[in-house]
Amino acid sequence: MSNSNNSSGFASIDDVKVAFVSLTGEELVKLKQIARLRSHGLPTSTWEDLLQEALFRALTGTRQWPVSVPFLAFLAQTMRSIASDERRRAQDIEVITESDLRGDEGSTSLLNDIAVTTATPELLAESRSALTEIENLFSNDPEARQILEGLALGALPAEIQASSGMTPVRYSSAQRRIQRTLAKQYGQE
């Protein structure tokens, strides 16, 4: 199954295998944390599904690993892409009837043709619920909550510090508390 593509800037499939089995215990825990975080609010996939699909794509070459990107970041990015796709599809299939499943020639996506671009109330509610679940992890840490609020709005650290009045030192300290909480919450069963 060798697929050496190093000259094109992508790792081979064998490289992917080696990279995965070479991950340290700490890296595996990080990977699990990321997969569990990423699966929050997804309509169907669990964290195991996400990770398995990401690895499957890497191992079939459907998703190629750029050698310049750390392996863990590559898997994280692949899971992000899979999760985004799942959310997008969930938004796109707001109303389906069984007759919609009938394909004319059996070769095209049956559901992609039924695009409804607005987010469904259900999906919005699921996202809200998933977000609340994450926020509740930090219910006793106002500074961590301020950072989360900033992240939710896509703000930069400097913007979060400016709006919250946190010094860079306090910001870093709150970040470390977040990291510890995530490790405890998502790195264990």
Place this chain on the structure above:
Amino acid sequence: MKKSVNEITRLQNTIDGLEKLVLDSTFTNESFDSLEQKRTETEMRHIFAASAARAKLTMEERPAVAPERSSPKGKRQIPLTVRLREFAMMLHTRPDIEPRLQAVFESSSDFDDLEMNKIIADVGKLLSQQESLPIKAKSKKSNSF
């Protein structure tokens, strides 16, 4: 701070930010005992083995990785695995069907992960032998499983 964004974007942004924190963390084993660490490693090995098994089947049957979304006729072609997922998601949005499907799964309570992975791999193999996924639409009056 700025702009208002909908809940889906807020969730996505939050997870993106937290993911970066996880990747950047200088995490040590302080939070985990060795048993926990072992369990994670075992879980990960199983996930990797399942992915590798699926990948092997796919690669055996399609030795050359074909362009994912184009057919010989130049028409848009979605891989069967993706279409299966779409079908599963469609079921998820159909409250009238999902409980019945759920009942089918629940009646098979003795499935474990390995068996499920094998079933998934077998279904994938079966489907990849066909050119398309023939989903037979049932009439609205008789859509029971």
